[in-house]
Amino acid sequence: MAEANPMLSLQALTFGxxxxxxxxxxAAIGAGETVFDLGGVKSADxxxxxxxxxxxxxAHSVGQQLRFTNVPKNVCALAKLYGVESLLPGA
Structure with a gap:
């Protein structure tokens, strides 16, 4: 795993x-990342x-399991609403 989580550079998880x-x-999965820190995300839908x-x-297709940290609260709420929060460790 890389020292600095490359997912921190993401600022938006939106349609655009x-x-x-x-x-x-x-790319992060290909580099072996298994923890996605989404603390840099400022907007999400x-x-x-x-x-x-x-x-x-x-990740599953290459034998890995991802864990998510610092997931935006609205994304956590949507995952719960959709009934998929158990598929997204950390959400």
Whole structure:
């Protein structure tokens, strides 16, 4: 795992930033990251839940399990509303 979590540089988990965030997460998984610190995220919507699920699927496909830290509160609330919080450790 890298010393500085590359996910800290993400500022948005929104529809407009979704594709870039998805690729950023995939690259982090490819580099061996297993903890995604989302403390740098300043804006998020339901896209954040979809991104976290996609990252978790990608990690599972390479035999890893992701854990999320500092998830924005609204993303946690949406994950609970959608009934997927158990799929997103740390959310």
């Amino acid at each position: 930033a979704g594709h870039a965030a998805l690729e950023h997460g995939y 339901s896209t954040g839940v979809a991104l976290m699920l996609a990252w978790q699927r990608k």
